[in-house]
Amino acid sequence: MKSVGQILKKRRQNQGMTLKQIHQETKIPEKNLIALEADNYTSLPSATFIKGFISIYAKTLDIDHKKLIAIFRRDSQKKEKAKIIPEGLAKPLNEQSSFWTPRTAMILIISLFFTVFLSYFGFQIKKYFSPPKVVVERPLDGEEIEGEIVKVEGKADKDSSVYINDQLINIDEAGNFFYEFKLFSRENSIEIKAVNRRGKETLIYRKIKMVDKED
Numbered sequence: 315m316k317s318v319g320q321i322l323k324k325r326r327q328n329q330g331m332t333l334k335q336i337h338q339e340t341k342i343p344e345k346n347l348i349a350l351e352a353d354n355y356t357s358l359p360s361a362t363f364i365k366g367f368i369s370i371y372a373k374t375l376d377i378d379h380k381k382l383i384a385i386f387r388r389d390s391q392k393k394e395k396a397k398i399i400p401e402g403l404a405k406p407l408n409e410q411s412s413f414w415t416p417r418t419a420m421i422l423i424i425s426l427f428f429t430v431f432l433s434y435f436g437f438q439i440k441k442y443f444s445p446p447k448v449v450v451e452r453p454l455d456g457e458e459i460e461g462e463i464v465k466v467e468g469k470a471d472k473d474s475s476v477y478i479n480d481q482l483i484n485i486d487e488a489g490n491f492f493y494e495f496k497l498f499s500r501e502n503s504i505e506i507k508a509v510n511r512r513g514k515e516t517l518i519y520r521k522i523k524m525v526d527k528e529d
Contacts, residue, residue: 315385316385317353317385317389318350318353318368318382318385318386318389319350319351319352319353319354320351320353321377321382321385322350322351322368322371322372322375322377322382323351325375325377326351326375329375331375333347333348333351336371336374339374340367340370340371340374340432340436341432341435341436341439342367342370342371345357346358346367347367347371350364350367350368350371353389355390361390361421362421362424362425362428363428364386365383365386365421365425366425366428366429366432368382368383368386369382369383369425369429370429370432442512443512443514444514445508445510445514445515445516446470446471446473446474446508446509446510446514446515446516447470447471447508447516448468448469448470448471448474448476448506448508448516448518449468449469449470450466450467450468450506450518450520451467451468451469452465452466452467452468453465453466453504453520453522454520455519455520455521455522456521456522456523457520457522457523458522458523458524458525459497459522459523459524459525460525460526460527461524461527462496462497462498462524463494463495463496463497464494464495464496464497464502464504464522464524465492465493465494466478466491466492466493466494466495466504466506466520467490467491467492467493468490468491468506469488469489469490469491470485470489470491470508471489471508471510472485472487472488472489473510473511474489474508474509474510474511475508475509475510476491476506476507476508477505477506477507477508477509478493478495478504478505478506478507479495479504479505480505480507481493481495497522497524499524500523500524500525501521501523501524502521502522502523502524503519503520503521504519504520504521504522505517505518505519506518506519506520
């Protein structure tokens with residue numbers, strides 16, 4: 315039967331993913347990914363962290379993580395001399411005992427905490443490097459405006475700066491913005507730009523047409 319590292323490496327290669335891509339998806343250091351694929355558990359942290367790595371990596375590749383953890387336990391029992399898992403963490407195949415013990419409960423709690431922490435950390439990293447969100451409620455793209463005054467209204471991330479046709483405008487504490495200006499031609503293009511503190515920006519364009527007011 316194949317080892318955990320062999321299964322993970324083959325599935326990753328079949329999906330055409332690099333270790334760098336896996337690192338970006340899971341936030342697991344590349345050196346730990348290399349050790350995991352090589353079944354080199356002695357260079358990895360404790361058994362709890364190893365099972366956390368396996369679970370996160372397996373889910374990223376759409377593999378049954380419970381199956382891989384079972385294989386990890388099997389292989390660990392064969393390497394007791396290497397002390398990969400402290401004695402008592404893995405249940406011997408020839409010994410019948412209750413699975414739910416204070417120790418296993420603690421391991422599951424720590425594993426769950428570690429998984430939640432990685433998920434939250436990954437979400438924050440993604441949010442940190444993402445461009446700001448901005449929604450323009452009016453005018454609509456292609457809208458015909460009666461008269462010379464156009465009103466621009468929308469909402470952006472509250473920690474961003476909003477520009478309309480390169481003009482910095484004020485936004486309130488909730489991120490709402492409102493701005494109006496005069497049109498000088500029939501066909502007009504409006505650029506709404508939001509820039510966050512990290513220099514990431516989001517651009518939205520609106521093309522509008524000025525028409526005469528009906529009598």
